[in-house]
Amino acid sequence: MSPALSSLATSRHLRLQTLFQCGRRFRWMRAVRLRLPVTAVLLPTAILFAAASPHLLPPGYARLALPLLAIAATALIAELVVTLPWGRPVEAEAEEAPDAGPAGSDAVPIPNQADAAPALTELRYRAFFDHAEDSLCDIEITPDGRFLCLDINPHAEAVIGKTAASIRGQTPEQILGPEAGGRIAAALRRCVAQNGLRYEEIWQTVRGPRLTDTIMVPLRAPDAPSGPYARILCSIRDITDRRQLETQVAQGQRLQALGQLAGGIAHDFNNVLQAVEGAVSLIERRAGDAESVRRLARSVLDAAARGSSITRRLLTFTRGNELRSEAFGAAELVRGLREVLASTLEANIAVRIDLPEDLPLVQADKSLVETALVNLATNARDAMPRGGTLTLGAWAETVDDEAQAPPPLRPGAYVRFEVSDTGHGMDAATLAHATEPFFTTKPRGQGTGLGLSIARGFAEQSGGALAIASVRGQGTTISIWLPQARAAGGAARADGPEAAEPPAPADGRRVLVVDDDPLVCETVSETLQTAGYVALCAGDAEAALPMLRRTGEVDLLLTDFSMPGMNGVDLIKEAQRLNPGLPAIVMTGYAGDVEGLSSEATAHTRFVLLRKPVSARALFAQLATLLPEPAAPMR
Template sequence: MTKEAELRTERVRAAFEQIPVAALATMTNAAIMVAVLVADGQGDGAYVWLGAAVLVAAARLAAWWAYRRAGPAIAQHRRWSAASICGALATGLLWGGGSLLLFPQAEIHQLFWAFVIAGMCAGAAALHYAHLPSALAFIIPAGGLLAIRFALEGSGRRFAAAAMIGVFLVVLVVTVRRSSRYFGETLRLRLDLAERTHELDVSNAKLRMEMAERRATEASLRHAQKMEAVGQLAGGIAHDFNNVLQAVSGGIGLIRRRAGDRAAVERLAGMVEEAARRGASVTRRLLAFSRREELRPAALDAAELLGGLREVLSATLGPRIRVEVDAEPGLPSVLADRGQLETVLVNLATNARDAMPDGGTLTLSARMQQGESEGGPDCLKEAGPYVHLVIADTGQGMSADTLARASEPFFTTKSQGQGTGLGLAMAQSFAKGSGGALAIASEPGRGTTVSLWLPVTDREPSHHPSPPLANWMPPTAGPGRRPRVLLVDDEPVVREILAAQLGEAGYEVAESGDGAAALDLLDRGAPFDILVTDLAMPGMDGVALIRAAQGRRPGLPAILITGYAGDAAALAVGAAVGGTFALLRKPVTAQQLADQVAASLATAPAARLE
């Protein structure tokens, strides 16, 4: 479909839209003129002319109706244009022929006839200006034949009237041509706008499709990266835990075969214990990396903390590593978890020592910084203020490729068994979780600098040393008996080991495999001084068991042992139970368990028994 064809089709459509009005005007004015002609004494001819007018109007209405029903195609616009022109021409000839054949005798009737035809011509110009041929097909025969009829009268006034009608027709033709041109220009602009709008819609649809494809591609990429990260994590976990399991299972097998060799058993038991500690270290670092281990921020004196670490690190890193501390005087307190911060700094110091096999200098420094305004990283949540901790070494440094992967979990350049690859990942997670940031700068042969930003707080640092529990002895529960522990765990092996550890610590232990059985023991009146239970058990979990047990025995102390990291479990128990409880995280040593039981019994109400 060409634009010119669209223009012609729109012009024809505009002409046909006005046919009903034109037909109505024709019949109405014809009826009026018949009344005038009858009054002028031309009744017979007038009625014949009125019949012709009705037929012409009916024919035009029939063409209009056919046009509407046909829904003409673009290729038929010439046919419908001819139909419109023929209808207008027939109507113009009807009025022009009436002027020649039925011209009134009375001058007043002549003037009225001229007035009606002039009005019909003006109406045709207004109705059919969009389709110029239809307008001219009516105006020229209707007005031209009227002017000829006036001229044929032969008088001076009639010639003047004919001339005036001619001038009127010329002006009307010029006007209708101009209006038709303006209509064409407007229509062309409208079609151009429609075409541009269509192109814009197509472009928008294409853009939306491309955006959807891009989002799908990004989602696929994120999924692939996530699967890669999960695979890397799973591979690292499997690798480290397979090593742990290999050491444990191999050590236990050797202990069983060398049961009579006490020295060998002690040595192998130490190896198994070391493997278990390594497994616990992997889980702690992994959970810290994933931020499952909630931080407990407190106000800390950074200078004091670095000074204390200097003494520890100087004794543990070896004589070839010189540890220096450079803390800016008057530093404000920082808001961070002390235990996690110390772990991060010790891990970074250990990495620095490993990077200086021939010795070197490890520098721990601290100074104030106003976030991004003084060169802080873009990832800082706010502009400041922060305390900027720097751990710098004079070691081997890292290549650009190694530096780019340094914070990836389980990525390590250390030899087999020397590192988990979680230290820097955990440090970065700790920094973000504390509202700060971590950055690493390194070059081969020029050492490594790790920067840690921690937010400043107005609170004063607190000092609450924990009392040593290692030498506590289990208190006696009463004359003639040892303290009784109700131990609940659904894993028989774990339950048996925990019971043996508590028994060796001097406690009398009653075991139960689930919460319902434990409550049954309490309901039967068995005397217990403390409840030790696992958290995740089928049926009734540890939280529900503590709540039910303390409902039966108000003041009964409880210890919840869980393999899940973080304070969320402790908070859940505190909100659900509201009584005395403590939380231990697996793996727990015999000494830790005995110490916690002793501490809980020492602080429990005296009325807990029975």
């Protein structure tokens, strides 16, 4: 369509729309507003005569229709000449027309799309604002830097229990109080300084702690696009339920993966059981050979330690919070791993180490560091099916600039472990997803896709980070940063019986051991007796309470946590009610049992937590702390 015809069509549309609106109000003559008044009179009259004369008017009147139509057509042509592009368009006339009169005036303006757009935008904004399921608020920034509430939506009204009208013009501190309001005001200041802000925060509500996702967008005044910010629009969304659902889904995925890991776990446990069974069988046959018995007993203890490490790795996988941090030497750990890997990897893979002098101690869970490095070495082996070189290294490193470090590493002193291979490497697409859970490029059944994600999670839980560098066809280098240990004066001492000071005899102190597993109860009792304690054994709380009610019968209570009926913490609570100040120890194979208790449940209960398996040395050290006289070492 040509521009002229388009303009004409638009004009016609506007005129017909106006004519229709005015016709409904019976104000034809005023609404048409034609330049030639004769058109406004003759055209309707001619149409009326032409349409009505055959049926309603006498025959003589019908002859008047033709002249009237001719005159009206002439007037209409003149009107068209004026309204076509070479004349004065209707839109221009509408723009030049004076503003509409006051409310109640009969004037009906010709519709204008430019004028209607802001109103339509406002209607859309208001509909969104009023019906949004997030808490929305409009904040004004005063010239003196204060933040005043202009409006909040119904959802925000329901959350804070106040109406928009009642808080309009108030500061966050006036609305929410000094503590919560001060946090909001501080966030608003950060929003202005940073040109926008998004953050997550936990708020205490009537529904308990709720996690919120807050977005703040600063706006300038329309008449001052380069001036200071004048308003801030805020959106606050409660994401507690979504985050809990994500956690549940992740937990379900971990548990689902346990089926794939069951074979490896069973293999490790069978090795532990084989070592224990074989050593105990030899001790029974060589009871008279003291040196052999001591050596085999040490093998049993080592096997038990490996079994404990397996369970802790499993708990870390399923829950992600079972870490035992300790200071250990990075160089010794890497050298030990080299010996293990050199004897287990294929003969066509060379294992070398790169260690500097005077490497500092590391603060982390040693067994999990070993597990992570072994898993990375296994991945490196799989990347070199035709052989190559596997390099293990560790270096002291200080991070000064957080921006130059891999997230979420913060400035500080670290030890950086490195596992490098000369395998096929990864392309950019694979590298981008390498640490995602369940992502694997291995054939089905040969990988869970969890090794790198678990290693990354462990590193970040320990206060470090994990990073991957890889080039297709050249190999891969994976680095793990772990914090250095803040050792006070010298190297760490060996954690063995020889490093402990021999304590004095127990002198018959009475310890009540409560455990529903008869084997555990018997073993712990005999261990205590070898150190000079008098051990009393009970299978549950019901059997233990009569002994606790007799004054002076028990000097210390040593109980399991998970038992039928009353659990260990409740038993300690009752025992300390009967005997105020009674020392107590809780042993559990799963620290989450006790860590998951509410603070109210343990507010007035005093006990020490030991995680099974508990070594004799650790148990005696704890008894020496809780009882006036320390215990003697087990011979």
